[in-house]
Amino acid sequence: MPNPHAGSWTPALILSLVAAGTILSLSMGLRQSLGLFMEPMVRGTGITVATFGFAMAIQNLAWGIGQPFMGALCDRFGGRIVVIIASVLYCAGLYLTATGNTIGLYFGGGLLIGLAVAGTSHGVLVGIVSRLATPAVRATAISILAAVGSLGTFVIAPVAQTMIDGSSWQFSMGGLALLAASMAAVTLLFRRGRGETPATAPSQQVDARRAIAEALANRTFVITTMAFFACGFQLIFIATHLPNFVGICGLPPSVGAQAIALIGICNAVGTLVAGYLCQRWGNRNVLALIYLLRTASIAVFFVLPVSVETTLVFAAAMGFLWLSVVPPVSGLINGLFGACCRMPATHGLTPSADGLGAWRGSRAV
Template sequence: MPNPHAGPWTPALILSLVAAGTILSLSMGLRQSLGLFMEPMVRGTGITVATFGFAMAIQNLAWGIGQPFMGALCDRFGGRIVVVIASALYCAGLYLTATGSHIGLYLGGGLLIGLAVAGTSHGVLVGIVSRLATPAVRATAISILAAVGSLGTFIIAPVAQTAIDGWSWQVSLGGLALLAASMAAVTLLFRRGKAEPPATAPSQQVDARRAIAEALANRTFVITTVAFFACGFQLIFIATHLPNFVGICGLPPSVGAQAIALIGICNAVGTLVAGYLCQRWGNRNVLALIYLLRTASIAVFFALPVSIETTLLFAAAMGFLWLSVVPPVSGLINGLFGPANFGTLFGVMFLSHQVGAFLGAWLGGLSYQWSGSYSIGWISLVIVGTLAALLQLTADGDREPRLQTQ
């Protein structure tokens, strides 16, 4: 247990933040690098672009459906057992993907990796940090976690592309499986402890059903959940299809890897900025601004000729806005309902995100198969993002009354 006189940044919080950041960084880096394997798999197996896109769609849907359950398990039993199970699922999923068969891609790259990411991503890890952090430092801790969690992509994507070029895509997937296994060992750094006693308010008790019922009756929560669909739709389309898109436009595969890596490093900065702005402008306004800026970046990139320079500039802009939604979404949930049931409520909201991700990955592949280009997909991203920004602005201002009373 942390020393109550040690201040808000207790040893338990710091160690758990290091562990959570490392796990999130590995998990997101592994998942966001999978788009690099589309081209070699299409070239070397009977898998098509649409097949690969549908497998990634299954992955994101499995992630979304599994997230409330993984979050609820974390709320009740702690994050260590959840991450260990998810790490094993990650290894199995990458192994099956490396077989190069349709069933291996659907079951491994789709279902198993989707469930694995549900147990090693924000819904679980932000919940762990939220329960250890006092309200005074909670927003800062979450922003740091989300920022650090993007650094794995900066390293893993170019390393994976180097392994594909130097050896084979199967060997590269084997290396990623070893990284996935290491997440289980990192859980040894997790510490128990609570920033405040659970008796501060009845709403702080772990009760998934009651928390979900309360959240679904809250207008701001419902609107944010619906708008969150656009986030998944846009980001997973880009993560899945951008490497193949720039290849079709005549750029070398290394540009796709560089773009994914640049998304990772720029996201670290953007997430910290978003956390700062949330404290000044409010979560609702920051979320709407993120959706608007993302959509504008997509529209400009689609309108301009594709080159190395425009691709990397687009990646930098999208990276700045990539996971910057995590501080405002987390702040909204913690502010309205407290941290006790965070994993469950984030999972419910995130399901909408992953339904969007499913459609973004799948329809991206279908649009290419039907028309021979990604134009339909890019136009869809602009329309959906614009609607999400307008919808988010209709939500009530989030004054976070529950936290102010503590």
């Protein structure tokens, strides 16, 4: 029979969207503020820039590789337990990073935080929201989630820099660990949609190997995934090295924090605009335009002299284009493989997505 809630914003969707947005905002805000710690760690512990950068590279790989496994856990046990586990990993990773030694940085700031971000970012959270949203509101809901997810950076980056300047980088990292722990409590807001059937139904079982084979055989999926490699390089490089780069150019550390914060607030606007444009121009056209504008922004920034003004304008431009890839990419993947599979009846959350849901956003954006 027809769903009476079709096309509507149900209480389950609204509460789950609030929870997912808060978790994503905290997770991305914490992750994108880590570049602020490079300079004080290099100065105070003897860790080199190359060591810090390599740890962030490990983190990015763990983030990308970990998402299919986090998606599988989400399919089997529900999203709440995945976020709670990721929250614990986040706290442990920040604690080990705060020890100030190379092994702690590689294992904590690299591996553990990478896995934590995999469990608290788009691959899991977009699936939760997508399953509860009807097709009429799904694109809007995903755009809102991606937009809200960047607001944490606007707050966390300046606060983290203030704590570094006023106390120490270890104290600031301890504050970030408390924020990471709060993500576990936010999962209490997750709700389950009406009329959902158990994931154990035979018609809902999706073999992982078949799903991966189907994805890799799809030309559009392969091209989108390859483009995400460049996407991840651009964004993670900027988040990690921009604060230190502006410091080398003689600008105060506060400029780096302001740039990261500006990226966060402009991202909220850019993602909503991207979601709107996808409905008018199509996902492929919008995605191609985003990548083109990003490339042009980076090229112009490196040609112009580095100043407070050029740095902040560059940050605003990149922020506008930061996670605006999420609506078109999610739209492409949903169009190719469908929305989401059913959730386990014994858990209060929807799994990440269909058998290919773990791939949705599987590259760190």
